[in-house]
Amino acid sequence: MKTDYLIVGSGLSALVFGSLMAKAGRTVRILEAHEYPGGYGHTFTMAKKYRFNAQLHYVWDCGEGQTVNRVLKKLELDQDVTFERYDPNGFDHMRMPGYSLDIPSEPEELIKRLSELFPSHSDRIRQFVYEVEKTGAGLKKLSPPFHLRELLNHSGEVFCAVQYLNSTLQDVFNKFRLPQAAQTLLALQWPDFLLPPNQLSFYAWVALFRGYQAGAFYPTQHFEHVINSLVKVIESHGGQILLNHEVMNFRVTDRTVTGVEAMNLSTHQTHEFSGNHVICNIDPQTAAKMIGESQFSPSVRQKLKYDYSASNYMAYCVVKDLDLRDYGFGKWNLSHTGHENLNEAFTQMYERNDYSNPSFAITTPSLLTEVGKDCPEDCQIVEFLTVANYDYFKQLRQSDHKAYGRKKEEILNAILDVVEEHYIPTFRQHMVFHITGSPTTNERFCWSPAGNSYGSSLTPKNMGLGRLNHKTSLNHFSFCNASSGYPGFAPTFWTGALLYQRLSGDVLLGSA
Known part of the structure; x- marks a missing residue:
């Protein structure tokens, strides 16, 4: 059956676009290679009792009248999908040798x-x-x-x-x-980029x-509820989300994209899907190679030459019988560096793979909402985030899997040494579970080329006038993802909503 909108990938911008179109009465089908929808916004469960979000930590633009709120109102979800605001007196706690600053x-x-x-x-x-x-x-x-x-x-x-x-x-x-110290304090949320x-x-x-x-937020019922709510809108209006379906090729006739060939990863059978308009939520460079770069106009080919963003290291931890509020944690994130100069800190970790003096962020989702617990009552979730080099971890994983595992543990221990010295002296004694992720984890579980965390790198070159947008120069084919919009929770809401507005003419964000 041909649908109005065939969407390749189920990242957040795709779910926003798909839910808006489904609510407007269009037929929508989404193909997703992963077992979960949501891209980096998906939630996974470990040990049958601990829930972690893949990459999202805190979000913005969720207040009354702002982008996320507008979209949720349009979908009639604003009373169900709500957000808890971080402490406006200090939503980011910046810590470095000799200085501390809570960002108000x-x-x-x-x-x-x-x-x-x-x-x-x-x-x-x-x-x-x-x-x-x-x-x-x-x-x-x-x-x-x-x-x-x-x-x-x-x-x-x-x-x-x-x-x-x-x-x-x-x-x-x-x-x-x-x-220099003021620069570092102001830029210490650098793991967000x-x-x-x-x-x-x-x-x-x-x-x-x-x-x-203007407002840092966390979903009242966690990110899983946000994703599930968007999925529910699509499915309740006759749409389909087919998981474990990897797109193998695009069908193109006379510069018009008419559909795709996709493999069901559970049965390994290949099927054809068609749509009046195909929306590409997967990496645009990857899609362009599958279609053939020569099919695109010279200007689009030039915009497709973006650099991928750096990748990251994540540690998802659970502590038991320890209340993090007793140690200065609460409705805020904490960013730490042992360097006075973040440019040097980045070089040490990203280019030299040296984490002996790490700079990293700490987020504590268990303290941000009382609804829909992500772990047992006597436990709390703690997550650590820092930068990591994809090429280094890929080579290590391919050449020596044990060394790859040791490197991930080495980074965690370097971070925990800092945590125990400066913040929570008995952290390891209370840690009952942990799992770590590297750039190759991003690639395997989130289908992220080169393990990139934000699509294209957020450098001036990639953020300038030549930045890729939804236009592809092919008929009935649009890009809709972080590299053709902007990365992050609120920007991907904006990307999906803006494309909906452009293709439907329904004014949501401003004049169409």
Whole structure:
């Protein structure tokens, strides 16, 4: 049966697009190679009693009237899929030798706290924070769908944003001559990008930093409920999500994509699926190679030359008979570095694979909501995240699987040494379960090329005017994923909703 929309991949932007189209009365079918829907948003269970989300930790743009809320209202899910806000007085706790800073929601309070730490630089700090606010306002006006009148009415903010098109975060730190320690404290949520300041697009940092200031959130019923709710909308409106179906090829006739061939990984049988419009949620580079890059226009081929983002190391841990709130944890994340310079910290870990002085993030999902426990009552979940080099781990896993396992444990122990020295002295005594993931884990379980965490790398080059969007130059074929939109929970909601708006004409985010 030919469907209105055949969607390849079930990542978050695909589920948002599919649920909106299904709710609007279109027929939708999604093919997913994995056993779970949701891409990096999926939840897995270990030891039959511990639940972990693959990659999502905290999210933004979920407040009243913001993107996620608008989509959920459209789907009539806003009363069921709700969110708990992180502490606005300090949603990110930044820790480094000699300094600590809790990032508040209010910019003026941030200026005050930084000025107390660096009194001789208070004017520069204020100027920097104001520039961030102005750039963020400009970027919002420049985000599609945008209006010429709005751009003209806010020309100051727009010009401020445009001047940083090719700037890294480090460039702007240097412009305002911020002290090194202040730079590190402001950039310490770098695991959200897996890039250091001297490579990270200033645009990417501003969007996320200001997004979390406006409200950092965690789903009341965990991420699994978000994914399941979107799936339910699709299925309750006659749509289908076929898991364990890997797309092997795209059918293209006269520059028109008409369908795909997919293998059922359970039966190893191949089937053909067709759609009036094919939506590509899998990696665009991968899809382009399957279709044949020569089929695409020169401009699209150029945009497909993006670099993949770096990959990450994850440790999912469970502690028993230990209340993390007694040790300073709560409705916030904690980021730690032993280096004063994050550029050097990144080089040590990513390029030299040396984790003897690790920089990492800690998140504690068990403390963020009282609903839908992810572990037994006497346990709490703790997760650690840092950067990792895909090529190194791939080679290690292929050449010496035991050495690969030892390296993952070595990184965990380096992190736990820091945790026990600075935060929770008896952590290992209470740890009753742990499992670690590397870049090759991302590749195997999330079908992520080169283990990338965010699609294309968030450098100025990849965030500029030549960034890939939904347009493919082929008929009835659109991209819809992190590399053709933006990565992260809220940005993928936006990507899926924007494509829905463009193809349906139903105004959800602004003028179509």
